[in-house]
Amino acid sequence: MSNRQASTAGAAPASSPRRAAPKQRPRWRSVKWAPYLFVLPNMALFGAFTIYPALNAFNLSLYSSSDGRRFTYVGTGNYSQILSSEEFWSVARATVIFVVATVVLTTVAATALAIALNAQRRGKGLLRAAYFVPFLVSPVVVGLIWRLALERQNGLVNTVLDAIGLGQPGWLLEPRLTLGVIVLVGLWIQLGFYTLIISAGLQGIDSSVYEAATMDGATWWQQLRSITLPLLLPTMLVVIVLSTIHAFQAFDYIYTLSGGGPLGATTLIVQYIYETSFQSPIQFGLAAAATVILFLVVFSATLINYMAGRRREAV
């Protein structure tokens, strides 16, 4: 332990003269190609399973196939077909509603929870751990648990609601309600994770700022508005970016919770791509076109979030 502390302490002065005077030291031929060998396995995997497929998606989206083996070139036919498909637009609408609701709710709730936890003196660690537990549970299991808990007549939720006279809503039977349910269950999974990120940001705020503000007579609310939230903005941005990327990929717990129903109300884009590419009738070209669209949306959403954040920081 002390050994490592000593070595990290020496890091700062060491980094500046880094490779300033390599000529005075003996050089080894191996050093020249060694870094390339070190990055090779990782970059080969990136290339084969991330970069090539991402580029190839554009290529695949120009072909049509009903079995994934024989392809016919159709040009932009897949795009015109998918953009005029009612099913695709209803999936796109559900996805956008889901993503926006999830990102807003997650960011607000995680910030509120982190601030409350930060002020808490007793049982802080235990509470933090409790909120984190759902993140550990396999999403497939999460879906199953909630499917049982939200069952109309026999579920935990409606048993409680019925007992206090609120009736038995059909949580998984009414399209709008079900979309709300998958947003809230998603929040239930993610909340603890994003709260930890915000908490780390909160701890990075210098406490002397608050001391000065208190001496100047600032109220709790004023401190929150003019110190905590502005200084927390970069961290909140990270949460927004991560939860956006993540929300677009939502699939697994929804698959076992609602199965995309009722009436396709909770079929989001990933499930749509999965079903169009692997379940009959297989429409590989459409799935590839949807992949390209999703990929571009995720990519640009991240860039927009990032640049918007940059600008706000600059102001």
Add this chain to the structure above:
Amino acid sequence: MALKKATPSAGGPKGSGSGASGGRGWTSTTGKRPSTGDVARGTVLTAGAILVLVPIVWAVLSSLKSPEELAQRPPTLYPHEPTLNNYTEALTAFDFPLYFLNSAIVTIVATLLTLAVNSMAAYALAKYNFRGRDTLFVITLATIMIPLQVIFLPVYQVVASLGLVNSLWGMIIPAAATPTGVFLLRQYMLSLPDELIEAARIDGAGEWRIFARIILPLCRPALAVVAIFSVIWRWNDFLWPLIVAQDESVYTLPVALARFSGQLVVPFHLVLAMSVLSIVPVVIIFLLLQRQIIAGVAQTGLK
């Protein structure tokens, strides 16, 4: 929702209402009297935490009920005649041990592979000056925006052409090179002094030896974080194994669970028992390594 209500009453660094609650007969551990705000916040946070845990506890309790009791209306709150029958039946009725084994193999091998390729790449990016280094680093960061879950279709084409469909390798390899792993390890390695490496070179140690014998042991905390997250993620991963696994013989636990719960008549008592068993390993890891996990998430946020 309850959380939002909690914040206005939650104290900042110094609760503004602390003077108002002068008449309280009890004190907190810090010796200061807790304000009404403090009490309200503590209560709401605790109630929220219990509410968050209820569905999981309820599922665990339900897994101890007999099928008859599960079907009972209104449902029972806790098992009146707790039994482990669901567990013994699930273990024999399905190939549960096989799915468990598949999940374990995928999780362990994938995590080792991730640690190996990520740490090597991170070392090169952190400690060498070479042509193309910055480009490779930017590419690494950019791939964070291209998750497998988004491009699974073209990745499937690659995996199919390599003949890896329907095999555990097909699940393990494609996502092994994680960009976040490279990033976390690189940041950690940057803090190690260069003199260490120079000194080892002068002593005649080869490049590989320096990496394996000097750098890796020093990176243990960062490696632990990457390993823990890889284990949690791989153990729970669903979509990609679902696509790759076509025979039951290569099903992982989540795939098997989803398949069985998608049947016309769902044997919920067995699915519940399998679900609870599948949660156990991750919860144990969390209880043992809570500190590292929380530190790891914090690092993700700090970039």
